[in-house]
Amino acid sequence: MEPGMSVSLVAREAGITASQLFQWRKVYTEGSLVAVGANEPVVPASELQEAMKRIKQLEAALGRKTLENEILKEAVDFAKAKKWIARSPLPGGEEP
Incomplete structure (x- = not known):
């Protein structure tokens, strides 16, 4: 995400909802995506x-x-x- 870009703009460009982007950011900060990144089931x-x-x-x-x-x-x-x-x-x- 470039500086100054809003979350809703990034979400729109990616074709997802802003709430989905917020959810992904939340699980990322909590470390839940470590298993996903390693191709392991969560x-x-x-x-x-x-x-x-x-x-x-x-x-x-x-x-x-x-x-x-x-x-x-x-x-x-x-x-x-x-x-x-x-x-x-x-x-x-x-x-x-």
Whole structure:
């Protein structure tokens, strides 16, 4: 925009409304166009926060399940060592 040009003149030359130009300037000053300039999708901050919360919940659940799995493996190994679990072939002749 050249010095001395009004917003409405610039908007008219660009074929947009002045309110659209003001809206673009507002999101630009707030940093929202960084993602647009990088060709990335823009999502609302509330949606991002909800997604981050859900990721943390899923990571915690994964950690619990991993720990349970390790404990169960150790219990099976211990039981096999004590011969509490008989080692028999799986149905179909497959070995574990």
